[in-house]
Amino acid sequence: MKQTNFYLPTIADVWTAAGRIYPVVSETPIVASPLAAKLSGATSIGLKLELLQPTGSFKVRGAANTILSLTDAEKARGVITFSTGNHGRAVSYVAHQVGVKAVVCLSKRVPAYRVEAIKELGGTPVVHGASQDEAEDHYAVLKEEQGLVPVVPFDDPRVVAGQGTISLEILRQNPSVDTLLVPLSGGGLLSGIAMAIKALKPSVRVIGISIERSPAMLESLKIGRPADIEEKDTLADSLLGGIGRENHVTMELVKRHVDEHVLVDEQDIEEGMRYLFHQHGLVAEGAASVGLAAILTGKVDVRGCNVVMPLTGRNVDIARFLSVIAKGETR
Structure with a gap:
């Protein structure tokens, strides 16, 4: 992917994006999830409903x-x-x-x-x-x-700055937030959210959630360059893929601004999807459910925290979704 206009975006780029995108982008609400907070010991857990965007995802x-x-x-x-x-x-x-x-x-x-x-x-x-x-x-x-x-999916400063506008909304809607759980694949979402939140409220703990079947960014961070990852079928198919043949933006921002990383498996993702359906009536794709999956399975400690996580999308094959829901009901 040959492109020359690479630079690391800053909070100024996020503010510029915020002044540009809202004719075609919606500001999404945060809804509380009291049962998840009770189960995990969190002070509060907020779900930012990016799945309500006109295309069904934060993208x-x-x-x-x-x-x-x-x-x-x-x-x-x-x-x-x-x-x-x-x-x-x-x-x-x-x-x-x-x-x-x-x-x-x-x-x-x-x-x-x-x-x-x-x-x-x-x-x-x-x-x-x-x-x-x-x-x-x-x-x-x-x-x-x-x-x-x-118009690349993630490794572009304009894309990263656009995704970073989520942090502006979160801080305006829930200024007490101290922990963010964000899905991680190519890193466009996580790097934008992390860069922006750290610029405005550096104390916020930022946790990236990757899937075991395609932990491309984690493997890339380990070896210091984009890793070749075998793609396997997963409920979180939006998180499939590498971080690009080359990576100029998101890998560096993730390295600088993300505090922790967590891996979830397919069973964890199913639990997250079922929780969102039964507790909130939401049809969420697997990738959108990974934050809750990490909390519900105890893979991340959020005791005493004010947590917000973006529910990133609703674009799931309905037959596959219903299969996940039915599977839980037969246990």
């Missing part, structure tokens, strides 16, 4: 900040991205809102319902390769061949 923030910052000449060329689904939806949605062509490269591992959703939102999906990295390779080819403007 619209970064996509909006990037696309709305393009020049008219860049918009006329059209945009291209690679995605496991939710970023592709977001790019398709925002591009359609402003009359821009959008091409989305996806691997064969991306569920068919996500590919169809991209079409419905006005994007052009291109399915290629057996992994996120192979989809990224094809994206690089098409980008050059067709002269399209890249």
Whole structure:
């Protein structure tokens, strides 16, 4: 992925994003989860409902900040991205809102319902390769061949700054927050949230939640460069994929600003999904459930803490979701 406009975004970039994105992005509420607080010993647990965004996930923030910052000449060329689904939806949605062509490269591992959703939102999906990295390779080819403007899923300062606007909302809605639990894959969400919250309230403890079946950022941090991770089927399919063939932004920000890391497995994720459905009536995808999964299974200590976690998306295959719910009811 050859791109030259890399820099580490700051809180100033987040404020700029906040002044740009809200014509197409919603400010999402935080709802309390008293049972989770009681079970974990937390003072409070708040769920920030990013799954209420118009595309069903937080990804619209970064996509909006990037696309709305393009020049008219860049918009006329059209945009291209690679995605496991939710970023592709977001790019398709925002591009359609402003009359821009959008091409989305996806691997064969991306569920068919996500590919169809991209079409419905006005994007052009291109399915290629057996992994996120192979989809990224094809994206690089098409980008050059067709002269399209890249809108990458995570490793871009504009995307990171857009995701960081979540921290501005959290501090405004719940100024007593002292702990954040954030899903981690390529790091766009976690790095943006962590960078922004540490700039405004450095005492906040930031915990990244990765899945055992694709801990790409954790493995990359261990070896000091982007790691090749075998992709396996998971309920948290939005967290599949590596951190890019190269990584210029998110890995460094995660290293600087994230205090702890936790791994959750498939059974943990199921518990989180069932809790959100039974206690809050929410249909949440596996990736959105990893924070609660870590709390409910005791993998993170939040005793006495004021916790907030973003519920990152609702774009789940409904048959698979119902299977998870039914599985819990037969135990």
